[in-house]
Structure formats: C-alpha cells, structure tokens
Amino acid sequence: MKDESTDKGQHNTPMLDELEGGKWPSFVTGLKRLRDNQDAKYAPMMNDLLGQLEHSYEERLGFWKGGTVSVLGYGGGIIPRFSEVADKFPASKEFHTLRVMPPAGYHYSTDLLRQMCDIWEEHGSGLIAFHGQSGDIMFQGTTTEGTQKAFDALNEIGFDLGGAGPALRTAMSCVGHARCEQSCYDEVRAHRTLINAFLDEMHRPSLPYKFKFKFSGCANDCVNAIHRADFAVIGTWRDDIKIDQEKVKEHVATVGRKYTIDTVVSMCPTRAISLNDDDTLEIDNQSCVRCMHCINVMTKALSPGDDKGVSILIGGKRSLKVGDLMGTMIIPFMKLESDEDFEKLEEFGETVIEFFADNALEHERIGETIDRIGLPAFIEAVGVDPDPNMVNHPRTSSYVRTDDFDEEAEKWFARKAAEAQISAE
Amino acid sequence: MNQQAEKPRMPDEVGVPDPFPYMHPVMKANYGNWDWHDRPRPGVLHHVSKSGDEIWTVRAGTQRQMDVFTIRKLCDIGDQFAEGHVRFTTRSNIEYMVSKEEMVQPLIDELQANGFPVGGTGASVSMISHTQGWLHCDIPGTDASGVVKSLMDVLYDEFVQEKMPNRVRITTSCCQINCGGQGDIAVNVQYTKPPRINHDLVANVCERPAVVARCPVAAIRPAMVNGKPSLEVDEKKCVACGACYPPCPPMQINGKEETRIAIWVGGKHSNARSKPTFHKLAVANLPNNPPHWPEVAAIVRKIVSTYKKDAKHWERMGEWIERIGWSRFFEKTGMAFTKHHLDTWTGARKTMNMSAHVHF
Numbered sequence: 001m002k003d004e005s006t007d008k009g010q011h012n013t014p015m016l017d018e019l020e021g022g023k024w025p026s027f028v029t030g031l032k033r034l035r036d037n038q039d040a041k042y043a044p045m046m047n048d049l050l051g052q053l054e055h056s057y058e059e060r061l062g063f064w065k066g067g068t069v070s071v072l073g074y075g076g077g078i079i080p081r082f083s084e085v086a087d088k089f090p091a092s093k094e095f096h097t098l099r100v101m102p103p104a105g106y107h108y109s110t111d112l113l114r115q116m117c118d119i120w121e122e123h124g125s126g127l128i129a130f131h132g133q134s135g136d137i138m139f140q141g142t143t144t145e146g147t148q149k150a151f152d153a154l155n156e157i158g159f160d161l162g163g164a165g166p167a168l169r170t171a172m173s174c175v176g177h178a179r180c181e182q183s184c185y186d187e188v189r190a191h192r193t194l195i196n197a198f199l200d201e202m203h204r205p206s207l208p209y210k211f212k213f214k215f216s217g218c219a220n221d222c223v224n225a226i227h228r229a230d231f232a233v234i235g236t237w238r239d240d241i242k243i244d245q246e247k248v249k250e251h252v253a254t255v256g257r258k259y260t261i262d263t264v265v266s267m268c269p270t271r272a273i274s275l276n277d278d279d280t281l282e283i284d285n286q287s288c289v290r291c292m293h294c295i296n297v298m299t300k301a302l303s304p305g306d307d308k309g310v311s312i313l314i315g316g317k318r319s320l321k322v323g324d325l326m327g328t329m330i331i332p333f334m335k336l337e338s339d340e341d342f343e344k345l346e347e348f349g350e351t352v353i354e355f356f357a358d359n360a361l362e363h364e365r366i367g368e369t370i371d372r373i374g375l376p377a378f379i380e381a382v383g384v385d386p387d388p389n390m391v392n393h394p395r396t397s398s399y400v401r402t403d404d405f406d407e408e409a410e411k412w413f414a415r416k417a418a419e420a421q422i423s424a425e
Numbered sequence: 426m427n428q429q430a431e432k433p434r435m436p437d438e439v440g441v442p443d444p445f446p447y448m449h450p451v452m453k454a455n456y457g458n459w460d461w462h463d464r465p466r467p468g469v470l471h472h473v474s475k476s477g478d479e480i481w482t483v484r485a486g487t488q489r490q491m492d493v494f495t496i497r498k499l500c501d502i503g504d505q506f507a508e509g510h511v512r513f514t515t516r517s518n519i520e521y522m523v524s525k526e527e528m529v530q531p532l533i534d535e536l537q538a539n540g541f542p543v544g545g546t547g548a549s550v551s552m553i554s555h556t557q558g559w560l561h562c563d564i565p566g567t568d569a570s571g572v573v574k575s576l577m578d579v580l581y582d583e584f585v586q587e588k589m590p591n592r593v594r595i596t597t598s599c600c601q602i603n604c605g606g607q608g609d610i611a612v613n614v615q616y617t618k619p620p621r622i623n624h625d626l627v628a629n630v631c632e633r634p635a636v637v638a639r640c641p642v643a644a645i646r647p648a649m650v651n652g653k654p655s656l657e658v659d660e661k662k663c664v665a666c667g668a669c670y671p672p673c674p675p676m677q678i679n680g681k682e683e684t685r686i687a688i689w690v691g692g693k694h695s696n697a698r699s700k701p702t703f704h705k706l707a708v709a710n711l712p713n714n715p716p717h718w719p720e721v722a723a724i725v726r727k728i729v730s731t732y733k734k735d736a737k738h739w740e741r742m743g744e745w746i747e748r749i750g751w752s753r754f755f756e757k758t759g760m761a762f763t764k765h766h767l768d769t770w771t772g773a774r775k776t777m778n779m780s781a782h783v784h785f
Contacts, residue, residue, distance in 0.1 A: 015716040019571055022578030025540055027570045030492035037494075049560075056559035056568065057715040060681045065674060066563045073436045081561060097561060103444035106513045110500035112447055113511070117493040126493040130513045133556055133604045140490070140561055152434055160439045171441070172515065178444075178452045179472050179480065179522075181459035188444055196440035203438065219696035223515055226701050227607050227694055234696075263739050267698050293697040297739065300461045318603045320668050321641045323770050324703050363639065 010035065011051030011089075015058065034126045042125045045141065048089035049125070055085060069096050069144050071151045076205045077161025078147055094143040095125070098150055099136035099162035104173050104191040106131065115157055123150035135172035135214075135223075136162040160199075166363075167205035168353070169212045171195050172225075176217035176235075182295060183217030184235025184308040185336040191215045193342050194349045201353065208360035211353060218304065219292045225316070226327045230366045231352060232313040233345075236290045238333055239305035245280040247301035252279040264294050309335045310345075314352065314378075315367025325367035330379065332389035351382050385415060449510035449522040451480045467587045468543035469529060481529050482520050483507075485541040486552050486577070486584060489517035490560065490570050498539060506532040516552040516594075518545045544585035548738075550593040550729065551584065553577060553612075556604040564671050565599040566614030566684040567713050572597050575717045576612070579726055583733075590736035590745065593729065594694070601667050607692030609742035610728055611704045612721055614713070615687035619663040620676035624650040631656070631673035639668045686711040686721050690728060690754075691743030702743050708760050724760070731757050750784025 019028045031053075034046040052063055069080035079097040086093035102108075116137070120128055125141030132138040142150055151161065162170030171194070174180070176187035194213055201207060214225035217235040225232030252260045257279070264281075265273050272287040273294060281301075283294075295302045312334070313327030331348070335341045352366070359381070360369045370378045379386060388394075445453055455474035462472040470482040488495070499519055503511050506528065507521040514520060519541075521532055533543050545551040553576055556562065558569030576595065583589060596608035603613055627633070633656055637645045644662035648655055656676070658669075667678040678684075688711065692704030707728065711720045728742075735757065736745035746754045755762045768776045 016571075018716045019574050022574065023540075023542065023581045024574055024577035025486065025488040025495070025542075026574060027488040027490040028574075030488060030490070030495050033494045034492045053560055053568075057571070060567075060684065060713055060715065061679055062559045062562060062565040064561065064563045071436065072433050079561075081563065095561070101441050102513075103442040103447050105444050105448075106515075107444040107448040107452075108511050108513075109447045110503045110509050110511065113496055113500050117496050121493055127490060128493070128496065129490050130487070130496075130517060130519075131515075133554065133606065151436070155437055155439070158439055158442055160436070160442070174515075175512065177457040177459075178448060179459060179482070181461055181472070183457070183459075186457060192441045192443070199438050199440050203436070221694050221696060221701070224606055224694040226696075227692075227703075259738075262737070267739055269698050291696050291698060293739070296697055299463060303461070318606065319666070320602055321639060323641075323772075326701060326703070362635070 010047050011054060013050050013054040016050065016054050031127070037126070040121060040126065042121070042141070044091040045095070045125055046092075046127075048092040049095065049141065052083060052085055052089045052092060055088070064095070069147055071148050071161070074161055074203045076164045076167050076203060079164060080144075092141070095141045096144065096147050097141070098124075098139040098147065098154070099132065099134060099164055099170065100139060100154055100159050101162045101170050101195075102131060102135070102137050104171075104188045105175055105178055107178065112157075116154070119150060119153040119157075123153060134162065134164075135170045161203065163202045163205075163210070165205040166207050166209045167203075167211070168195070168198050168201035168207065169210050170202075171213040171215065172223040173215035174217050174222040176215075180217060181299075181303060182220065182235075182292065184237055184304055185217060185233075185310050187215045187217050187235075189342060190233055190310075190336065190345065193346055197346050198349070198353060207353075207357055209363050209365055211356055211366065213349070219290055220296065226313050227316050227324075228318070229316050229327060230314065230356075231349065232316060232327045234311045234313065235304075235308065236311050236333065237305040237308045239307040240285040241283050241288060241295070241305060242303045243281055243283065244301050248281050248298065249279045251298050251301050264297050267293055269293070308337075309333050312348070315365070315370050317365045317367050321363070322368050322371065325365070325371070327367070328370075328375075329387075329390050330382075330384055332387055348382070355381050385411070447510065449480065449508060449524075451478050451524050452510075452522065454478065455480075464547050464587070465529075467549060467585060468533070468546055470546060471526075479524070479526075481523050481526060483523070483529060483532050483536065483543060484514070484518050484520050484545050485536045485543050486545060487517055487519050487541065488570070488574070489552075489555065499541070502532070502535050502539065506535045514545070514552075516545070516554050518552050542581060542585050544587075547587040548589040548591050548593075549584055549587050550580045550589065550595065553595040553597055554605050554608070555597045556599050558599040562599060563674075564602075564667070564678075566616065566667075566679050567599045567686065568715060569597055569599050569605075571716055572612060572718055572721070576722055576725055579722045580729065583729065589729075589733055591739050591741050593732070593742065594692075595725070596692075602671075607694060607702075607704050609690065609692060609704075610725055611689040611692060612725065613687055613689060615685050615709050616665040616667050616678050616683065617685050617710065618678075618680065618683040619644075619658050619660045619665055620667075620669055620678045621680070622650075622656065622658065623675040623677070624653055624655040626675035627655040627673065628653055630675055636669050636673045636676070639672055641666060641668060645669060684713050685709065686713055686718070688721065688724055688728070691741075691746055693741050693743050695741075698739070699741075699744055699747075704743075706766055707758070709765060724758075727758055752784045 067080040129138040173187040173191040176183040214229035272284040312331040316327035555569040596605035598605035598613040648657040670678040687709040689704035
C-alpha cells in the first residue's frame, strides 16, 4: 500500500512503506489507518507521528524527550514525550503514554477492549500496545490535556495507572490457575494481594529506584520473573510428582522407548528418573528439583504434587549499573493457600519493600543492595534463616570470621528439631 | 461554572483489576482445577479440566503496537468465531478461547483470512518481545517495531509451525538497558563510541552528581568547559554503555553510524532442565540499517537454521551450545570469535573455562 495522498499534506514515508509488505501484521499499516481516518481528531497527530518516525528512519536517531506530566492525585504512571522536531511535525508535539494496569493474567472481554478503543479514540491517538515490557497496557499518544481526560475515562471503567520511575511497578502474572494444570498457586490472588496492598508506592514514587513483582505458577517461569523481577514468586511443590503409570505406558508406546529415554530420562538435570522394564517411570523425588521438564514432555502422565506452594527469589534485574543479576533463592518454600498464608506473603513483601526503601542507594535495585551489603546481612534484616537452597554451594573463600560458628550451628539444630516436631504433629 | 465542575476529580485507586469479570466462563468455572493439555496442531492448545470440561485456545500473532481498527477487527473475530473472550500472552500474541472443538477451524480460517498468523505455540519461534524504539522511547538507538516486523517476516514459517528442537524466544532492545530482556537470541543496540557532550546544556539540564554516580566505570567527572560547569568523560575508561544518557540527554550516545547492533545467544528464563541463563555475545558491530536491518536478519536466520538442524529435541539454544561447545557454535554459524567475547566485567573469571575440558 503506497502513500498516494501527499497532496493532502501527508508526509512521504518511503522507508516505512517498505514495512507494509511481508506476511507479519504491519504496525505501519495500522498507523496509516489512524492517519487516514480524516474525521478523527487524531488524524493530523498520526500524520506527523509517521513523519517523525520516517525522519528517525532517515537520520537513525530518536527525537523524543521526556518531561513531567501527571494526572491529579498521582505522581507516576504517565510517560511524557515531547518532540524535539516539533517545528517539522507540530501535531505530534506532545505524544504521552498512559501506563495502565491490565487485569491480572491479561484476560479481556471483547466489550472491554471496545470500550478501551472508544476512550482512546476520544482522548488519544488510537494506538494501543498489548502490552509493554513493563506489563502495562500502553495507551500511546496524547496531549498533556488528553492525559487527564483519558485517565478519568479509564478510571471510571475500573482501570488504574501502573508504575513508572522510582516506584513499585506494574506486575505480571502468567495464565496460571485460569487454564494451566501446571500452576501451583492462585496467581491472580497473589498478584492482586501484593500490588493492591502497596499502591501508594506505585502512584506516589518515593522509593530509591524501581521495584518489580512477578508471578509465575511454576518453574517454567512464563513471565520471566527470576531474570526481571526484584521479587519473583514461583510456584512449586514439596511432595512427590504425581504419576499416572498407564499414561506413561501410552506415551512410551506412542513415541518409543529410545525417544522417551532421550527426551525425558536423559534430560532430567538431577538424574532422578529412570524408565522401568515395563515402560513405567520411577522417580527419585528427593533428588528432583521441580524443574518441570518431564512434566512439560509428558503432560498427561505427570503433574506437580499436592503439597503446593511458592519459592521467592529476590534481586533480578538487567544491565544498569553493576551488570545483570539473576534473582536468588531467599524463601525456598512457603504455603500459599489459606488467608493466613496470603497475609504472610503480604507481610514479607512489605518487609522487603521497607528494607529497600531504608537501605538502597539512589538508583540502586535491591539485588545491587544485597551485593553491596552481603546476603547474610540481607536475610537477617528481613528475618529469614540461612538455608542450603539459597546457594549453589557453600562459600569457597576463607575470608570470614567464624568465632560464633557454634552458636550459629546451635540455631540450625534447634530449627531442625522444631521442624521435626511440627511434622511429627 | 458550578461548584461541581470546579471540584477536581480525584483518582479511584482501584489497583490491579479483577480478571474474573473478563475471563472465559469455562476458565472461570475450572479455575485451579485443570488436569492436562495437549497441542492438536500448531497454534492450538487443548486443556482438559478435572471436571471433564475442555477448552481450546487459538493463538495468533499481532503487531503489538495496534491501531483501534486492528483491535476492533480482533474483537469482531472474537464475537463472531469465538465466545467473546480473549487474552494476551507476555509476547503480545492474542489468544481466543472456545468451548467446542468444531469452533477451532473456522476461527483459524478467519484469523488467517485477516492476516493474523496462527502459531507461536510449542517448539516454534514465537513473537519477538520488543521495546518502544524510535516510535516512543526518549533514548532509543534503533527502532523496535520495525526490527521486529522485519525479523518476523523472515521467521514467519517458524511461527506457524512447530518444527524447532524446542521453543525459540527472541528479544530485541533499542538500548543497552535491554528492556526486551533475555532471549535464546537477543538483538540489542550496542553503542560503540563515548557520548558527545553539548557543554552548553549540561549545567541546566543535568543533575551532575547523579550523572557522575550513574557511570559503571567512574569515567565521568565534573569539569568547567568554556567557562561553564559541565561534565567530561575519560574516553579511555568509557565502555560506551549509554548509562549517562538518560539522566543527561546532552551526553548524546547515539549516532547515525556509531549506534550498532549486537546479537546475543543462549538466554533462558525457564528452569526446565538447566537453570535460567543470561544470553552471551555472538556478534557485535552490525549496522543499524532501517527499514529491514538485513545484516541482522541474515545472522538471526543463520543461527535459527543451524540450531534447527543441529539441536536435539527439547534442547534450548543455550543447552545446545553447551553440548556442542562454543568452538563448534562459531564454526557452524560462520561467525568470528574475538577478544571481545572474553568477558572483562566483574566476575568475568567465572565465565572462563576452569578445567581441561576442550571441544575439538
């Protein structure tokens, strides 16, 4: 579809036009539909947006700058954009984005999507992203004035702004309980409980830097929590993997013995599985690390156990400033079923956020804070006991004072005795 | 104006919306009670509940940055061929849920007829996760939507079928902050030159101590330049990461030729089999070449096709390379291994081979 309407004041976009070919849906064709909707208020804005984008393609540079725009009552959630080339493209001089929190698990009715489209045609550009890397619905492109109006309308239908800047950020949760048999906890409840408890930290940014929660129902971690969240909640279980041996036999009969050995037995990271002579499986559950691989392959025969709960890993982030950090195991297991369990999770979330607020340097993520002060100081501050699941292996450096080693060992044995008593009861 | 109109509207702090009013009724009825699933064909998931209820999910690719007409078209399809409920995946694919198997094929046909590719499930190349780029970011080195569109055009066949050894997750990022995240293949901007400083603007635009503190290698110091308070960069120390640019836009890190693209491989989010991993450098210094980024696309294609041919079923990109060794990876993909592949950052020694294990 070539641009044939330059006589109507439309910008030529020869480079962008090339992105209308090919089989994948084209964002350029979409932008042009908005530009060409001549009755709409946003048509001139989208014409100039296309003009500026083409200019970026020519110059290989971006031409937006930030600024300060917010809605009444909130300090964050709007991503302001002012054009640096507004002299050439005046109609898209202001092109701000509203970050709006989606329903947990990204569920929509078509009615809801249509309402959102109507609001964004009325007050914005008609361009929406489902979703940004932050996990927000991104309503992209409106003026400072339109920002407040769009927010009011979205807020009226039950939607709220997400996070931006040094604040609690919008969270993500996987589809989980809603459709996935591998899910080990109620992700919607965990997601809404934690975020909605700390909304003040989202709407009025005052943390040292960003703080992200993400919720994955199992170790497949479909929302990338361990890499990307300061506080990752990952579903797991403590008892045995459930095996339906008849289904195992059917699986082996279908794909073959060699293929089963190659793709299930040999790929178990802790060599915890073997295939019996009668084509049933034997699993050494004490060696199993709940990685999910065998369950992913044999979806009918294998499933997570019944004693489900979550692991919590803290401190994941990307490059800036010290380099990439993976979240590390802080709570290997906690139950997450009863009201009290969810209260405990909320309390722990609050403890960690408070620790972050009190101890992180400006522009420091919690993983960096932990690196700076050491894991022992962090777990002491948040009231967690050391656990072998926190490490790949114990320390290899001898540079440590161990004069209170015996007292620490006593604590360990006392804890183990208490745990033994609880499980005996 | 009456008093009502003068009174400003304060936000209703509703927080994360409850998804249940929007959720497909079969999903709502079987919440937490699913039993197993299979994939009848690429792009379709079939879940069975312990109650015996079944649901079919049809997944289709979108352009993520969607105009309202596209969204309404997707809604029309949802109303006419599905049951009025959709969801999105973390990679911006749309999912339609239907409660009857016979609804699946007409839905697929309608999606395809409207140009939405059905796929992205199982061992496919799913939609590339992307960032904002020149369209909307304030610090981008490249575009995001355009790179993704170009790559997905090239990888289209691998989206609509499940013929890879395991899933392939590609990410793109338009600066080194890497909002796109870790991936089996990550296509990221890599700056190559220190920032160019507009000393006339620094004092008024930048909070100088904060900018000094951002630098990971302590290469920035306060200085008087032409009688004005500004900042200067020790260019021998500078690693051209761009960390100073967001807090101080007069320290321009981007340039028409200087902003380049690097490709990284072997990142993995999942804990399945091996622990999660970060992606590792494959090649740097590729040109930032809109509108099709052909040099980037050629390398991505080469890596994908080599992995497809060589990896065992269920091996992710990083696990495949771990087995065959990095020497074989560079040999098979025809890329150079240089001194820049040797890590120099904190903890670099842990990335070295501390053994006599060698691949020949």
